Amino acid sequence: MPVLKNTRHEKFAHASAKGxxxxxxxxxxxxxxxxxxxxxxxxxxxxxDRVAENQGVAWHVNVRMQLFQPDVAFKD
Incomplete structure (x- = not known):
């Protein structure tokens, strides 16, 4: 999904995806x-849809970090 046209909606989606x-x-x-x-x-x-996409991207990035940098992954 492309970036939302309304930048405030996009920022909202990113913040929501972060938890x-x-x-x-x-x-x-x-x-x-x-x-x-x-x-x-x-x-x-x-x-x-954008929140779900951002959460999916974050999950994939975290999994990659766990595979290649296990001491860094899943830390707050």
Missing amino acids: NTVEEAYVAGGFKANRGNAAHLNANESVQ
Whole structure:
């Protein structure tokens, strides 16, 4: 999936994929805190697809790190 056209939505998707709560990701995306709007954006199908893609990429990167640098992988 290509990068989302709305840069704030893209930032939200990245923050959400990193494990932030919906509200935290919403603020990280550059929005003012608003739980209802955060939930609405989180329900957006394009955003959810992008989050899933980012999570998949992160998983693959972590697996590669584990294979080639086991002492570094899976550390916070």
